[in-house]
Amino acid sequence: MDRWKDKVAIVTGASSGIGQSIAQALIKNGLKVVGLARRLEKMEEWKNEMKNEKGKFFPIQCDLTNEEDILKAFDWIKKELGGVNILVNNAGTSSIGMIIESSTESYKKIIDLNVIAPAICIRESVKIMRDNKTAGHxxxxxxxxxxxxxxxxxxxxxxxxxKFALKAMTEVIEQELQHVESTIKITSVHPGLVKTDLVLKNVLERFPYVDVEDISEGVIYALSTPPHVQVKDVTITPVPGRLRQK
Incomplete structure (x- = not known):
């Protein structure tokens, strides 16, 4: 991770859970991390915990379903930090119910955050990386x-x-980066059940799970590979049948 020291990383959905864990791991490795999330107060809370670490944290309130918010955040990053080296698209949402019985509004809410927002963030990051001739990730x-x-x-x-759409988009963008002869890497991380505040306690009692730190360690592994190595896919799941909470 030494080559990323003092570089700039963007992490979406950094206010809690997996996003918070990834952002903190990057800060500990000496990066300047920009957190994008709606809950600014949550990011400000844990920002103080990282004040003695090698890197720095810059929380920005951002509704990732609002393109204007995203573009404003990227403008700030370009102006204040000079660019971006790493983008982690983590923000996402879900909805309980069957497609055949759900509203159009619920469809759009999920697609906007889980598919459209990552596409916008990737587009804006790649623009900056290519302009700066950055071998980003x-x-x-x-x-x-x-x-x-x-x-x-x-x-x-x-x-x-x-999430199937996000997987396909990742694969298509890999081909696009190759087409434009870019050295930017792109990686998919596929977690199984992860213990976060959003997961009900009775679910954790019935099914094996992994911790948010397990996911952030997977991200650090992918970032730690040398420039000529691309980790395309990291799948992180609990050991089947290994219940951890009674």
Whole structure:
């Protein structure tokens, strides 16, 4: 990770959970991390915990379903920090219910945050990286439900389709980067069930899970590879049958 010291990383959905863990891991490795999330107060809370670490944290309030908010954040990053080296698309949402019984509004909410927002962030990051001739790295936090619909997907609504779309988008952008002869890397991270504030306690009692730190360690692994190595896909799941909470 030494080559990323003092470089700039953007992490979406950095106010809590996986995004917070990834942002903190990057700060500990000496990066300047810009957190984009709606809950500015949550980011400000944990920012103080990182004041003695090697890197710095810059929280920006941003509604990632609002393109104007995203573009303003990127303008600030270009002006104040000079560019971006790493983008971690982590922000996402889900909805309980069946597609055949849900509203159009619920469809759009999921697609806007899980698909459109990452596309905008990637587009803006790649523009800056190419202008600065930066060998950057894009990481999309996906889900095992973006690879298979075999388990527990009946009530996941548009979450699974959105994550399949994110997987396809990652693969297409990899081809696009190759087409324009860019050395920017792109990686998909597919977590299984992760213990976060959003997961109900009874779910954690019934199913094996991993911790947010397990996901951030996977991200650090992908970033730690040498310039000639691209980790295309990291899948992180709990050991089957290993319950951890009674």
């Amino acid at each position: 894009i990481i999309n936090i996906n889900s095992t439900k973006g690879k298979s619909t075999e388990k527990s997907t009946v009530f996941c609504n548009m979450y699974c389709p959105s």
